[in-house]
Amino acid sequence: MKAICSHFQRLAVLVPLVVCAAGGVSQQALAGQSDKGTSASPLGIPPGPPTAYPDSGVPEGYFFNLRPYGKPVGDYLADKGIYLTGRTLQQGIGLTNGGLRTGTIFEGFNLFGVDLDMGKIAGIKGGSFHFQMNELSGLPFTNRTGSFYVYNRAFALQAGVRLNEFSYEQNFGGLVDIRAGRVPVGTEFDTERVYCEFIYAMCALPAGYAFTKGYPAYDTASWAGIAQVKLPQHFYFHAGIFADQPNLATIGHWGWPGEDWSTDKIRGATIPVQIGYRTTFKDDPYPKSYAVGGYYDTGDYVDPIDNAAGQNRLTAGGAPRLDHGKSGIWLQAEQAVWRPDMATNRALTLFAGGNIQTSGEANITNAYFAGLSFNGPFAGRPYDTVNFMGEAINMSGAYTNFVDTTLNLERMPGNYNPHEAFIELNYGIALAPGMVLKPNFEYVWNPDQVNTRPVSTLHHDTIIGVAFSAFLPETLGMPRLGGGG
Template identity: 30%
Template sequence: MSPAAAQQQPETGVAGAAETLGIQPEAAPEPWQPLADKGIKLRLDYTGQAATNVSGGIRKDAAFAGQLLWGADFDMEKIAGIDGGALHFAMTQRHGKSLSRIAIGNNTSVQEIYGTQNTHLALLTWEQKLLDDKLMIEAGRTSANIAFLTSPIYCNFQSNSACGNPTFVFKTSNFTFWPASSWGARAKGWFNDRVFAHVGVYEVNPDRKRRGDHGFNFGIKNATGVIVPYEIGYSTTFANDRLPRNYIIGGWFDRGDYSDPLRDEAGGLAVLTNRPYATRHGRSGVYFRFDQMITRPDPRSERGLTLFGVAMFGTSGRLVEKSFFELGLLQTGTFPGRDKDTLGFVINDQRFSDLALENIRAARVSAGGSPDLPRHQIMMELAYGAQLSPAIRISPNLQYIINPDQTSVPFRTRDIKDAFVLGFKFTIDAPTLLAGRR
């Protein structure tokens, strides 16, 4: 994958577990790659996420969700002599249940891996590097969230409020997500080794999110428009900075259809009239995100503490949420001899719009409930990532949700109780596992 694509989250990209869960490549044995000499790099990994709410939510329960990913990267210079060319392919098989859906009642999952629960074509793109690798263009069947608004830091956590991408963008736009691929293209240019500009365009098509879609329908029938994410940033690595950092400003123009949060086509309260919510067109938003390593005791090691944060705002359209703020810390290298382990804490705040609150309030009052609703949902997580071997990583985690939103159960007559969740996440990278058995 290109450097930009390789910064995707652990559960959703074609990158293997060694790249996606913060495992440094130099710590792992050379993965088993029988076709490497021919320019083909194989991918096969499995991610599982379990969760149980020991208190709070609608009822106590437990759920497991998992993803099997397989694919390959084709170096077209080795295969066909095309300098700077590469073909990327990946499929997923997702299964299991969402604890948030069955027991907590909020619309932000405590298991990031949940969604598009079938066998799906997730990635089929051509990547072309130009101008001595200063310009990268990628196009094909893909999704916006593996290239924009993502960082390898985020999926040291399990909650979908942080892992993958800041959840706000999916609540307030048609930002396309892994593995529900559609047509898309992006270009990323580096002005020097630290400053870049990045822009993309992705098909908005509700068919791609339907349960029966498997990603192999390449037509654009029923597409309603496109979404255009963009960003400019300052980015360094251990290769050119003692304390690596990323500072990125960006946003999106969503030129696709979406459902009004409150009204039906006749102007009534859709939740009460039982008519479809009105179709609207066009939204936009902006964001600022950063991560900054703040301690690195040994310049020969990547151990250290990193601070990261996100601020997001909707700028047009009739939105469910108005703003999102996130702040977290991640320590890489914990106890002696545990250089690849991580300990992290993240907290974020989703602020709901007047429209979203009015929708729930109308339903709740009609059922005899109180009109008083919390405006903010706060989610937090404490997670430890243990690198058991170069191929296997586990991450037990504790999550707490203050004011779980009621959007999935609007006729509930009282607030959902704050939820305390125990989570457990693991990833197995098969090529690296097989390398250790040769």
């Protein structure tokens, strides 16, 4: 317990240091980071409209527009300092070939919350309070595909109701922003806007890395503190500390003070940092984003293969060895490279990145990905998107040894292939502002078989699906705290 408390004491030291460091920075605003409302969970933040949302009429490219119906209510509440947030994501996913068992599943994710502008409510300039709950129904796809790391979008190990955020945020002059409380892993680390255009594995954290780090999946929240600093010339710096509570993704609960809030459930702390450069269409004809970051996780976790004596526990027996600490780095880049016309925000954007494990005994050694996203592929459909990406995931030698030993003991022929890879292609059909229907296709090579009974005959997955998504503020014309909507 003392060790855990010391991690959060370090955060208390970090925050004033960050604030002091920002005292001399330029007033240059970091474009794309101006939303001072809930900015944590990527599941609640839209990838971003190619152009401004219309408040009336039905412009070319949409089939209907619901914004006029919610705008009066949203404006009335915003005048009082109250901003409603929410989102629904409904997915039908079918494994048509390969895998462990073909068939279909349905998954439904619903999120609702409120942002409170404490400046309007209590006279605290730059202060805001955030509350979000979500509900997840359906089943994860792992038991059919055999892939734990190429997961469907709103991933958790079981359905349930969860607290997604309960935090206080304080902004200091647009240069420093600090948020603390029950906070989900979010848009501050190891992610880019374009990742959430995809249905599988990419939104928030590239495949698998939400589970090699100690903190929980992004549809729940643990005790955390985050500091964000805007630096001159579109640069920024982010740092944070998250209590390790991986079990939060495995249980369904209301998330109120109780067992899951107890400090005796904390198993360490994950400390991520990131520095980057980002522009938008407001200040750059070809927007770009580049970032590098890393993390250190102090927590304990089960070794992939060894027992307490350092032997292969599948053949020698004994309890699993408990490993301590792990770290990794990530690099990512996003760049608009072509615009069919400069009068709109229609653009072709390329992106790439990688995650590399630098210490510890995680199941994954490294992963690399790249892809493209085309906003407005046709002049008559300026709000549609075409998205394509591919990723290669390399499993660790320890985990490979674990699977090969299991196959040998089960007298199954063949060896485990530790090089998992997948591609995804989807097309986003803009139905209305903030509302998208997205048919999608995915193909997986060499599913990782983590958390499943390994077999030697699993070589691929062919997946087709369709996802429906709507964001409450954007669809119903309600403003977001800090702008947008």
